[in-house]
Amino acid sequence: MSKNKELETKRRRAVFALVSAALATGFASAVPTFTVEVPKQLTLMAADVALCGVIYEIYFGDKTKLTEEKLMDLLNEATTLGFLSSVAAYAGVKITQGMFDELMDFAGPSGWLLSGSLTGSQTFVIGLVCLRICEYRYKNSAFKAN
Secondary structure (H helix, E strand, O other): OOHHHHHHHHHHHHHHHHHHHHHHHHHHHHOOOOOOHHHHHHHHHHHHHHHHHHHHHHHHOOOOOOOHHHHHHHHHHOOOOOHHHHHHHHHHHHHHHHHHHHHHHOOOHHHHHHHHHHHHHHHHHHHHHHHHHHHHHHHHOOOOOO
16 A cells, blocks of 8 residues: 555544544533533543544554553644643643533533533644644654654
8 A cells, every 4th residue: 555545544544533532522521510520621631642542553553552651752742842831731721621611511501512512622623733743753754663
């Protein structure tokens, strides 16, 4: 299979995983869970990290095994300020999202839809960043198989 055809197949699989995860986190966030919205958002944050791992496996799973070090490297490359600052900022966004979701629980279906849309959009953006990094590394063979 040519490299372009292989890249297209990997991209299609990664986009499918990304859209599926965004829909899943959006629906999970849209379901009102009074008083537990912040812990729910932190759980959804872990799902976003897992999505990056799935995208990595799609692009490089046939060549190398995903380790914690390589996942940290991938997540670190997604930010210019370093991994810890990006985790702190992202956790802050998710905690704020959880507090916003607590308020939206009382707004009824329109608030639930807004909450789910925001969470799904966040997951989509995180996944898209991971997809672009993996695709760049794949095209440039910057990620050496170990």
